[in-house]
Amino acid sequence: MLTLRTCLVLGSIFLLCDVSFAAKKPHNQDVVQLTEALTAALKEVANVRFTCPPPFTRIVNECFYFNHIHPMLTWDDARYVCQSAGGDLAEPEHFGALYLFLYTQRISMHMTEGSDHRLRLGARVDNTGTWKWVSGRPVEDVIWLDDEGNTTELCMSLVLRGDGPPALARDDCQVAQYSVCELPI
Numbered sequence: 001m002l003t004l005r006t007c008l009v010l011g012s013i014f015l016l017c018d019v020s021f022a023a024k025k026p027h028n029q030d031v032v033q034l035t036e037a038l039t040a041a042l043k044e045v046a047n048v049r050f051t052c053p054p055p056f057t058r059i060v061n062e063c064f065y066f067n068h069i070h071p072m073l074t075w076d077d078a079r080y081v082c083q084s085a086g087g088d089l090a091e092p093e094h095f096g097a098l099y100l101f102l103y104t105q106r107i108s109m110h111m112t113e114g115s116d117h118r119l120r121l122g123a124r125v126d127n128t129g130t131w132k133w134v135s136g137r138p139v140e141d142v143i144w145l146d147d148e149g150n151t152t153e154l155c156m157s158l159v160l161r162g163d164g165p166p167a168l169a170r171d172d173c174q175v176a177q178y179s180v181c182e183l184p185i
Contacts, residue, residue, distance in 0.1 A: 055085065056183045057104070060097040063183035064090060066105040066119075071178050075155040078120045078179035079134065087183035089122030091133040098158070098180065099166055115162045118171065120179035123156035131156070145169045 052063035067073070070081050079089050092098040102119070122134035131139035145159060145167045155173040158180070160166050171177070 052183060052185065053086070056087065056181070057101060058185075059101040059104075060094055061185065062093060062097050062101075063087070063185055064092075064098060064101040065181040065183070066102065067179045067181055068105075072176035073120070073179055074176055075120055075124060075173040078177070079122070082122075082179065082181035085181055085183075087181045088134045089120060090180040090182040091122040091135055091137075092182065095166075102158075102160060102166075102180070117160045118157040118169065118177045119160065120177050121156045121158050121168075122182070124173060125154040142168055 052058040056063035056065045065082075065085060065087065067078065067081055070077075073081065075089075082088050090098060123131055123139045126132050131142070133139060139156070153173040154170045157169045157171045157177060158166055159169045
């Protein structure tokens with residue numbers, strides 16, 4: 001299935017091809033019409049690219065949603081809720097964007113000074129013992145907190161620490177936690 005971004009890029013390419021073909025004809029009215037159509041299409045692409053549908057919020061080039069309606073869920077249940085909203089558990093391209101988003105959501109999370117909060121993200125250990133994101137991409141270059149769950153079913157959590165910077169933790173997938181969803185754009 002093609003993503004919205006792919007469809008818009010392909011549509012723009014087809015329009016560019018039409019403009020190039022028409023431009024070879026001297027003083028053709030089609031050139032003017034196709035140029036106007038291309039300009040309008042590119043403006044639409046720019047508008048679509050920089051917005052996220054509710055309940056998602058755009059931060060940098062990612063769309064996140066803090067699941068405050070069903071706050072405490074296991075990893076599988078959190079993933080189901082995210083998929084029901086059209087996304088999946090968060091697989092942030094830039095953790096800084098995720099941190100910024102979560103900072104804007106701190107009131108929804110009932111964060112208090114000095115308390116830690118754990119949020120489900122979209123990575124877990126597969127049956128071969130390899131950490132992978134929900135997309136299947138391997139998790140690379142991660143610095144973990146020292147606390148590792150004593151279970152064979154490990155999932156990634158982001159720990160928002162009241163006394164320090166956010167960190168990634170390995171937690172039992174069956175323990176209910178808050179979660180963050182992401183919509184691919």
